[in-house]
Amino acid sequence: xxxxxxxxxxxxPFFLQTGAVSSPTKNLNFLFAAYAAVWxxxxxxLFSLSRRQKKLAQEIEAVKQMQREAKK
Amino acid sequence: MPHDxxxxxxxxxxxxxxxxxxxxxxxxxxxxxxxxxxxGIIQRIFYFHVPSAFIAFLAFGVTFVYSILxxxxxxxxxxRVAYCSAExxxxxxxxVLVTGPMWARPVWNxxxxxxxxxxxxxxxxxxxxxYMMLRAYTDExxxxxxxxxxxxxxxxxxxxxxxxxxxxxxxxxxxxVMMGGADSxxxxxxxxxxxxxxxxxLGLYLLLLFHRxxxxxxxxxxxxxxxxxxYSQP
Numbered sequence: 001x002x003x004x005x006x007x008x009x010x011x012x013p014f015f016l017q018t019g020a021v022s023s024p025t026k027n028l029n030f031l032f033a034a035y036a037a038v039w040x041x042x043x044x045x046l047f048s049l050s051r052r053q054k055k056l057a058q059e060i061e062a063v064k065q066m067q068r069e070a071k072k
Numbered sequence: 073m074p075h076d077x078x079x080x081x082x083x084x085x086x087x088x089x090x091x092x093x094x095x096x097x098x099x100x101x102x103x104x105x106x107x108x109x110x111x112g113i114i115q116r117i118f119y120f121h122v123p124s125a126f127i128a129f130l131a132f133g134v135t136f137v138y139s140i141l142x143x144x145x146x147x148x149x150x151x152r153v154a155y156c157s158a159e160x161x162x163x164x165x166x167x168v169l170v171t172g173p174m175w176a177r178p179v180w181n182x183x184x185x186x187x188x189x190x191x192x193x194x195x196x197x198x199x200x201x202x203y204m205m206l207r208a209y210t211d212e213x214x215x216x217x218x219x220x221x222x223x224x225x226x227x228x229x230x231x232x233x234x235x236x237x238x239x240x241x242x243x244x245x246x247x248x249v250m251m252g253g254a255d256s257x258x259x260x261x262x263x264x265x266x267x268x269x270x271x272x273x274l275g276l277y278l279l280l281l282f283h284r285x286x287x288x289x290x291x292x293x294x295x296x297x298x299x300x301x302x303y304s305q306p
Contacts, residue, residue, distance in 0.1 A: 027114040027178040034117045034174040038167050045163050049283050056290045063297045
């Protein structure tokens with residue numbers, strides 16, 4: 001929760017900024033936010049894949065254990 | 073097993089190669105590419121925004137082809153490939169929908185406008201989110217796969233609409249910079265960086281698809297063990 005609040009606090013000036021382009025580096029924060037969003041999305045998806053894989057592996061192990069016990 | 077070890081080794085090589093390409097891509101975009109004259113530095117979003125859109129089209133194209141294959145042959149693996157590709161397509165469409173407004177805000181002075189290109193892209197995102205919800209809420213696997221395949225085939229109609237939107241209608245979204253007629257075209261360095269970015273995103277798509285399919289294989293393995301266990305119960 002604190003982490004989310006920090007992100008929101010950090011992003012506030014970015015959301016309030018007006019849009020005129022006056023210098024080539026003026027919109028660097030928009031560029032940074034866009035690239036950060038892309039990387040966060042990709043990392044979150046990879047993390048979700050690895051979490052699901054781990055969960056399935058645990059489930060397989062549990063079912064195999066049940067199978068072994070049933071054979072005894 | 074030696075086969076599994078070889079596969080694992082090639083997978084690792086592919087992961088390292090794609091990561092390296094992503095890094096080189098970032099260097100290209102932030103260091104080597106020239107800054108666009110009218111929009112300034114914000115135009116560099118182009119090198120992630122447009123390749124993401126192309127890869128989303130490719131992902132939905134794969135879903136379309138594999139959905140047709142599934143309906144023709146009733147092979148569940150075709151359905152799995154269609155589903156996995158649609159999921160990754162949604163991720164790339166989300167990237168397009170997130171980076172677009174961040175580019176639009178400083179250039180158009182608005183985050184969003186309901187023009188044909190933007191609206192059809194949002195509709196595309198909703199179509200494939202709907203496709204995934206349909207998969208999640210259908211109990212019977214075969215029936216769910218059949219419904220989803222029909223949904224994916226019909227939903228794919230929106231892909232050419234998104235692609236042609238700024239050619240067919242007047243939009244706030246810029247006219248195509250490539251293959252858009254006599255006035256279109258990119259600076260040679262920009263074109264090289266764009267093409268490199270496109271290849272990098274293609275590598276990322278293939279990598280994500282490979283991992284997602286591996287997850288599906290594990291799920292099928294689990295279902296098989298559960299079935300065996302159910303049959304072995306007295």
